[in-house]
Amino acid sequence: MGEWLDRVQSPEDFRHWSIRDLEHLARDIRATIIETTSKTGGHVGASLGAVELILALHKVFDTPRDRIVFDIGHQAYAHKLVTGRREAFARLRQLGGPSGFLKRRESPYDIWEAGHSSTAISAAVGMAVARDLAGETYHVVATVGDGALTAGMAWEGLNHAGHLRIRLIVVLNDNSMSIAPNVGALSRYLTGLRSRPGYQRLKQDLETLLDGLPLVGGPMLRVAERVKDGLRHLVLPGNVFEELGFTYFGPIDGHALGDLVELLERSKHVDGPVLVHVVTQKGRGFKAAEKAPERFHGPGPFDAKSGQIAKTAAPPSYSQVVGETLIEMARNDARIVAITAAMPDSTGVEAFARVFPERAFDVGIAEQHATTFAAGLAAAGMRPAFLVYSTFLQRGYDQVIHDVCHQDLPVVFGVDRAGLVGADGATHQGVFDIAFLRTVPNMNVAMGKDEAETRQLLYAAFQQPHPAAIRYPRGAGRGVPLEPLVGVPWGRAEWLRRGRDVTLVGFGPIVYTALEAADELARRGIEAGVVNARFAKPLDTETLAEAARTSRLLVTLEEHVRRGGFGSAVLEWAEESQIGVPVRVLALPDEFIDHGPVGHFLALYGLTAEGVVKQVLGWLEPARKRA
Ligand SMILES: Cc1ncc(C[n+]2csc(CCOP(=O)(O)OP(=O)(O)O)c2C)c(N)n1
Structure with missing residues (x-):
């Protein structure tokens, strides 16, 4: 052969x-x-x-x-x-x-x-x-x-x-x-x-x-x-x-x-x-x-003889949790509909369609249409959710601005695969959406630290009247327990730990990296606080101001390009309010990132706990010497 x-x-x-x-x-x-x-x-x-x-x-x-x-x-x-x-x-x-x-x-x-x-x-x-x-x-x-x-x-x-x-x-x-x-x-x-x-x-x-x-x-x-x-x-x-x-x-x-x-x-x-x-x-x-052509569109490893696709015992994926949460909400709200652009299974819309076939829509590879279709639904009183990979939402950008945000319509975007995606590489990385979404008036941009919070953010998005993008990463959640839906206070961050030397402000699951880094910094005698930002827009400036008052350095963390991302939003606020405390941004570089394990790139760009510790020490050192 x-x-x-x-x-x-x-x-x-x-x-x-x-x-x-x-x-x-x-x-x-x-x-x-x-x-x-x-x-x-x-x-x-x-x-x-x-x-x-x-x-x-x-x-x-x-x-x-x-x-x-x-x-x-x-x-x-x-x-x-x-x-x-x-x-x-x-x-x-x-x-x-x-x-x-x-x-x-x-x-x-x-x-x-x-x-x-x-x-x-x-x-x-x-x-x-x-x-x-x-x-x-x-x-x-x-x-x-x-x-x-x-x-x-x-x-x-x-x-x-x-x-x-x-x-x-x-x-x-x-x-x-x-x-x-x-x-x-x-x-x-x-x-x-x-x-x-x-x-x-x-x-x-x-x-x-x-x-x-x-x-x-x-x-x-x-x-x-x-x-x-x-x-x-x-x-x-x-x-x-x-x-x-x-x-x-x-x-x-x-x-x-x-x-x-x-x-x-x-x-x-x-x-x-x-x-x-x-x-x-x-x-x-x-x-x-x-x-099973659908399962073999893009499977992970499988047995070459039997075709059995390898299963990893992992907690439910973010996409699954989002799909299930949407079903849960739709049971009590007949206005909720779910839209996918040709990715029913991987976004959770297929699960939704099994329960509410007449309220689920696969529109084909048509992200532009999907976005404006959602805007039309919202304009006529429905509460649509468009579940779409971050990278493919790029296709619908004018529609996001012109049809959804300009008319301030309550469309919820489930921005899936936000962050690095691994083997699909440069064209599929979900690392631009914070930048392209948070700059549009009326849009809200949020990301939970885990699947439980993603669920609450999704719920909260439907309780408010504006366009909202809830980001979540590719793959399995952390396996945290899922609580009943009560939402989160809109636009509010969360203090996870306080520290006088530095506050690490994370956006998304990278908050857990910040917590690990804070532990390690503590072992080295440095007091690091951790804030779970939850929102890139609206920014919780109250919590940020408190962090600036109570520590000597703010460090933002995100899995997104640094240009225009969450850290940029914090820098804009720091400049506008003249906070007088240095802000450092940990994010991805201004480059297209190729295929490879997500962990590899996180390490390469200093976004692991180890990398964060090293950089924070470097930033604090000169200030310590001066002190
Ligand atoms: C803009 C955009 N949206 C979604 C996808 C995800 N996607 C990858 S392949 C594919 C199906 C393509 O079908 P077809 O063109 O018939 O090619 P086939 O895989 O059947 O050979 C989709 C939806 C994509 N690549 N680009």
């Missing part, structure tokens, strides 16, 4: 291979993907489903001269394996190993980086325009999933390409799945298209027939063309892609290498935008993933 893949350093090595040999290669690639991801976790289902498509693309196109733009990039493990990263692949998503997505610095074959969905078509249109302006001739191919097509941005790209009539190939990799089964009217439409396998041949026959009709010149020609068009639509209604100006090829079996190669080859010769509709199966070739 592996001998075919052993022969491949780059696509050059297999471009001349027969379809049969490519099938052997596909088998090797599948085995390698399963073997590696069973240890590292990763995007198993999408990558197994795209193996033949990726081989066909590299066979037909002269990569990297021809440009293949992968949407998201989570389906491209086969691409990594045939473009010089076979050895490194074993360390997929590990610190220093290859990214789970594409990275321009990893390979000249990675010509576009993503992680967020639905950017490929726009990027490819840009590249195609650049090509034409430079008088070059290479091909540009965008590969997008049916899930990605649920985002407005994908349609903005199609719209523009159709308008430009530009030479561009869009491959629609249609597996009828987003992370969960795909949703929406468009998904229904694609199902209709998929069930017309003879469409392509029928269309060709019709074209041949129509082309054979005799035409006369002048005005008669135009009339005849119109009659032909009418006939075309009468016999075979055009599909939406054709209406947008694309030549449509397909649907075609995306695991039949011979057919794929033939159709992609044909698409090269069309002078204008082409859409190749490829039907694939998520998890293809691995029974467990074929059977």
Whole structure:
């Protein structure tokens, strides 16, 4: 096993291979993907489903001269394996190993980086325009999933390409799945298209027939063309892609290498935008993933034989606690509804939907729509919660400002995966939301120190009339007991311990790190107080002022970039109120942080108890000497 893949350093090595040999290669690639991801976790289902498509693309196109733009990039493990990263692949998503997505610095074959969905078509249109302006001739191919097509941005790209009539190939990799089964009217439409396998041949026959009709010149020609068009639509209604100006090829079996190669080859010769509709199966070739594609979208380690996903005995995750809390509240408040943008399971909305199916909404990969949809619901008297990863809320930023906050509508954002996320890396870190949310008038931004407090903050958010973002991190809670819902005083921080030398002011679970650091500082004769800030907006300036009065140094802690974050908010207050006590900010640097264990980065950036102690000692030392 592996001998075919052993022969491949780059696509050059297999471009001349027969379809049969490519099938052997596909088998090797599948085995390698399963073997590696069973240890590292990763995007198993999408990558197994795209193996033949990726081989066909590299066979037909002269990569990297021809440009293949992968949407998201989570389906491209086969691409990594045939473009010089076979050895490194074993360390997929590990610190220093290859990214789970594409990275321009990893390979000249990675010509576009993503992680967020639905950017490929726009990027490819840009590249195609650049090509034409430079008088070059290479091909540009965008590969997008049916899930990605649920985002407005994908349609903005199609719209523009159709308008430009530009030479561009869009491959629609249609597996009828987003992370969960795909949703929406468009998904229904694609199902209709998929069930017309003879469409392509029928269309060709019709074209041949129509082309054979005799035409006369002048005005008669135009009339005849119109009659032909009418006939075309009468016999075979055009599909939406054709209406947008694309030549449509397909649907075609995306695991039949011979057919794929033939159709992609044909698409090269069309002078204008082409859409190749490829039907694939998520998890293809691995029974467990074929059977449970949602669970195998992005599992952690699993048994490569049985497909049993490793379970860690951990307390319930923050997302689960939030989902359950929302259910609890919704039992007493018929106005509460839950919204997800294509992530029902991981956000807790699926659990909510099981209890309140008519009050749960999966809107597709449509964070912009979700935000304004929530604003609309709130404007009409409902109390919506949009549960969304911090990183994906970035997509809905104008909607947060313009639709929610400007109208001061009581939308609650459950900002999940806030902070570092680990293996998904730079595009998925939830480290910008404090900055982009707290700067908007009317918005409130809070984060609990643990899951019990997250629950109370969520409850409190629904008791007040403004937009609110409740942040919480990825993964398991601390296992603290969950108390009945009573809320927390809005905008109030909490003293956990007092100390005359320094006050550590933490935002979020990092408060526990502050407590550990305070213990260690005490062992070294330094009195450190700890404040659980709870709110980045409104800031509890009373408690902060008290801390400034009673200690010689304030140190803020957060898992977020330092620019614009919680510490920045405290600095703004310190400047505005001239507190006269130094404020130091412990946060993440102004850089994109790659994939790797969260603990590694926390240590690297001084956000562990040890790091905090070291820095606090450094800051107190000169003051001690002066004293
Ligand atoms: C803007 C944005 N929202 C949510 C996600 C999370 N996400 C990752 S993959 C995925 C499903 C993509 O479905 P599709 O494009 O059909 O690709 P497939 O995984 O089925 O190959 C989603 C929702 C994302 N990457 N980007």
